[in-house]
Amino acid sequence: MTETSTPISLGQKPEELLDVVGIGSPLVDVIARSDDALLSRLGLIKGSMELVDLDQGDAIYASMDATLEVSGGSAANTMAGVASLGGKAGFIGKVATDTLGDVFTHDITAAGVEFEAVLAGPGEGGTGRCLVLVTDDAERTMATHLGVANSFAPSDVDDALLSRTKITYLEGYLFDLPPAKEAMRQAIALTHGANGSVAMSLSDSFCVERHRNDFLELLNGDVDLVFANEDEAMALFGAKSFQQAVDAFDETGVVAAITRGAQGSVIVTPAGILTVAAAPVATVVDTNGAGDLFAAGFLYGLTNGLDPEGSAKLASLCAAEVIAHLGARPQTSLAELAASQGLLEP
Amino acid sequence: MTETSTPISLGQKPEELLDVVGIGSPLVDVIARSDDALLSRLGLIKGSMELVDLDQGDAIYASMDATLEVSGGSAANTMAGVASLGGKAGFIGKVATDTLGDVFTHDITAAGVEFEAVLAGPGEGGTGRCLVLVTDDAERTMATHLGVANSFAPSDVDDALLSRTKITYLEGYLFDLPPAKEAMRQAIALTHGANGSVAMSLSDSFCVERHRNDFLELLNGDVDLVFANEDEAMALFGAKSFQQAVDAFDETGVVAAITRGAQGSVIVTPAGILTVAAAPVATVVDTNGAGDLFAAGFLYGLTNGLDPEGSAKLASLCAAEVIAHLGARPQTSLAELAASQGLLEP
Numbered sequence: 001m002t003e004t005s006t007p008i009s010l011g012q013k014p015e016e017l018l019d020v021v022g023i024g025s026p027l028v029d030v031i032a033r034s035d036d037a038l039l040s041r042l043g044l045i046k047g048s049m050e051l052v053d054l055d056q057g058d059a060i061y062a063s064m065d066a067t068l069e070v071s072g073g074s075a076a077n078t079m080a081g082v083a084s085l086g087g088k089a090g091f092i093g094k095v096a097t098d099t100l101g102d103v104f105t106h107d108i109t110a111a112g113v114e115f116e117a118v119l120a121g122p123g124e125g126g127t128g129r130c131l132v133l134v135t136d137d138a139e140r141t142m143a144t145h146l147g148v149a150n151s152f153a154p155s156d157v158d159d160a161l162l163s164r165t166k167i168t169y170l171e172g173y174l175f176d177l178p179p180a181k182e183a184m185r186q187a188i189a190l191t192h193g194a195n196g197s198v199a200m201s202l203s204d205s206f207c208v209e210r211h212r213n214d215f216l217e218l219l220n221g222d223v224d225l226v227f228a229n230e231d232e233a234m235a236l237f238g239a240k241s242f243q244q245a246v247d248a249f250d251e252t253g254v255v256a257a258i259t260r261g262a263q264g265s266v267i268v269t270p271a272g273i274l275t276v277a278a279a280p281v282a283t284v285v286d287t288n289g290a291g292d293l294f295a296a297g298f299l300y301g302l303t304n305g306l307d308p309e310g311s312a313k314l315a316s317l318c319a320a321e322v323i324a325h326l327g328a329r330p331q332t333s334l335a336e337l338a339a340s341q342g343l344l345e346p
Numbered sequence: 347m348t349e350t351s352t353p354i355s356l357g358q359k360p361e362e363l364l365d366v367v368g369i370g371s372p373l374v375d376v377i378a379r380s381d382d383a384l385l386s387r388l389g390l391i392k393g394s395m396e397l398v399d400l401d402q403g404d405a406i407y408a409s410m411d412a413t414l415e416v417s418g419g420s421a422a423n424t425m426a427g428v429a430s431l432g433g434k435a436g437f438i439g440k441v442a443t444d445t446l447g448d449v450f451t452h453d454i455t456a457a458g459v460e461f462e463a464v465l466a467g468p469g470e471g472g473t474g475r476c477l478v479l480v481t482d483d484a485e486r487t488m489a490t491h492l493g494v495a496n497s498f499a500p501s502d503v504d505d506a507l508l509s510r511t512k513i514t515y516l517e518g519y520l521f522d523l524p525p526a527k528e529a530m531r532q533a534i535a536l537t538h539g540a541n542g543s544v545a546m547s548l549s550d551s552f553c554v555e556r557h558r559n560d561f562l563e564l565l566n567g568d569v570d571l572v573f574a575n576e577d578e579a580m581a582l583f584g585a586k587s588f589q590q591a592v593d594a595f596d597e598t599g600v601v602a603a604i605t606r607g608a609q610g611s612v613i614v615t616p617a618g619i620l621t622v623a624a625a626p627v628a629t630v631v632d633t634n635g636a637g638d639l640f641a642a643g644f645l646y647g648l649t650n651g652l653d654p655e656g657s658a659k660l661a662s663l664c665a666a667e668v669i670a671h672l673g674a675r676p677q678t679s680l681a682e683l684a685a686s687q688g689l690l691e692p
Contacts, residue, residue: 033677033678062452064456065457066417066452066453066456066675067453068414068673069415069449070415071412071413080412098445099444099446100445103413106407106410106412107412107413110378110410111411325672326671326677332379
């Protein structure tokens with residue numbers, strides 16, 4: 001691999017605009033420690049995310065140990081991370097007017113993210129929740145009841161935020177929902193029409209298996225920057241080795257940020273490929289949010305003058321913060337943390 | 347002070363009964379990091395607990411940073427701790443049939459506590475919540491909206507759990523509510539009538555100031571075991587020094603477990619006074635729950651054959667676990683933790 005530090009080119013936008021706008025399912029995470037036996041009994045595949053209906057969700061919740069609740073949602077976590085770094089972030093997602101909706105709205109707003117809430121009508125259901133089971137190896141397994149986020153639709157996407165952002169960040173999970181998939185295509189068109197770039201997370205290797213063709217098509221000009229972990233990257237190209245997946249990304253011409261847990265990350269850019277070490281963590285408690293916060297650091301870096309290597313180092317630090325505690329949102333100021341490590345100006 | 351290890355005498359109960367039943371306000375804690383400036387702006391006194399109405403609570407919540415939600419309530423935290431140690435615990439408190447009530451009920455039940463839920467009627471209001479602001483010095487400042495717990499009344503206390511327990515544990519906070527105060531007196535009578543002992547936490551030094559005479563009267567035969575921190579102990583007796591408070595407790599004839607933060611604890615018993623060191627903590631994150639979990643360890647120890655010194659060591663370990671993370675409930679099995687430290691049989 002060739003080392004490089006050439007900045008990725010971004011569309012030119014006036015200074016006052018947003019760095020990143022995320023689109024995804026607003027969720028409140030309901031987190032409990034679990035053992036492998038419980039995952040088996042519940043029929044959940046370790047490390048994966050499965051969509052469940054309300055009854056299935058209730059049954060899983062009833063089997064779970066005492067929980068803690070923290071606002072979550074993959075793209076929303078990423079936007080909270082961008083804001084915690086001092087970036088200007090926005091988020092678009094659908095919530096109900098209920099307790100969990102209030103919690104989600106409070107938390108993303110308090111994090112400093114401009115939230116374009118799509119409000120569900122009466123009778124549409126409740127705000128989404130994600131049951132997160134964390135095993136002793138710090139792996140997280142998720143059962144998500146999307147609630148009203150299930151009906152996120154093209155009409156919910158307008159250009160109020162998307163015409164103002166340098167990058168629009170899409171959650172791959174949304175491709176599980178046909179109307180949301182259409183909404184994503186609309187968001188891509190609006191963003192590119194306003195001279196912005198589009199980033200996407202592959203979210204989950206099972207999600208990639210379900211939508212491989214859609215995702216591969218998106219690499220032909222729709223998506224400019226892809227976030228994936230090793231499994232997702234390999235699943236996307238049906239690769240037999242990690243190197244094969246890296247080479248396949250390299251051929252597409254998009255920028256790809258591929259995370260490998262403790263082995264760090266590999267950044268593929270048209271100007272070259274570079275590897276960046278993981279930031280040290282004393283004790284890994286809960287890997288939930290690792291990818292989301294990696295994306296936060298990388299997106300903040302790219303939109304705030306860092307080169308890909310500096311962005312990836314910042315990304316690794318953000319991921320390290322979030323896996324050291326339960327919950328997928330930062331529990332400290334990432335801007336201060338990054339400054340203390342010399343990765344950002346104080 | 348004289349060292350002692352004489353066990354405290356407890357009423358004789360058949361083996362299958364409960365170790366401890368707690369009575370208190372069921373709350374869900376809504377936790378955020380804060381700075382001193384925000385506490386000042388909100389008019390909150392650092393380290394204290396203040397009762398607020400719904401509007402005041404909403405205004406404080408709107409000013410708070412992104413939160414995490416964890417079941418709380420002082421006596422409920424203690425019961426969760428007793429259960430996590432492997433003890434048989436019960437809890438009595440009033441909740442509404444709403445999201446927070448569901449969360450509280452799920453979590454205390456999942457913790458293994460037998461929950462006698464007093465269910466509010468329609469229109470009585472919502473389940474209580476406690477806004478917890480944690481400053482960088484790990485101190486917690488609380489604004490509690492009791493919700494339906496505000497109307498906990500004597501008719502809510504029956505002997506279903508109280509006739510089966512070795513110890514009934516009362517939350518001092520309840521003395522802020524006239525009907526609950528009466529309910530406490532009824533619980534004391536039921537417990538003593540069934541040959542159990544009564545323990546009480548003094549909860550908060552401002553709470554002690556408000557109810558000093560009531561609390562002092564309770565030491566004349568109503569309460570057998572008191573939990574207090576240094577400030578609360580001194581406030582109770584209007585003591586000018588910590589030693590004065592210890593001597594005053596010694597004269598009452600009740601057992602007193604007095605915590606002093608990093609300075610450990612002092613246990614006053616009719617058989618002598620002993621001091622126990624605090625358990626080491628790498629980083630104190632949030633002192634919320636320190637007293638509650640100290641009480642859990644001590645109550646478990648006393649009801650499971652440990653002497654006061656062994657109980658206090660166990661208590662210190664439980665407190666150390668809970669202050670190392672955000673939230674006032676244990677995040678690991680206290681039984682396993684205690685076994686790993688040689689304080690309980692594996």
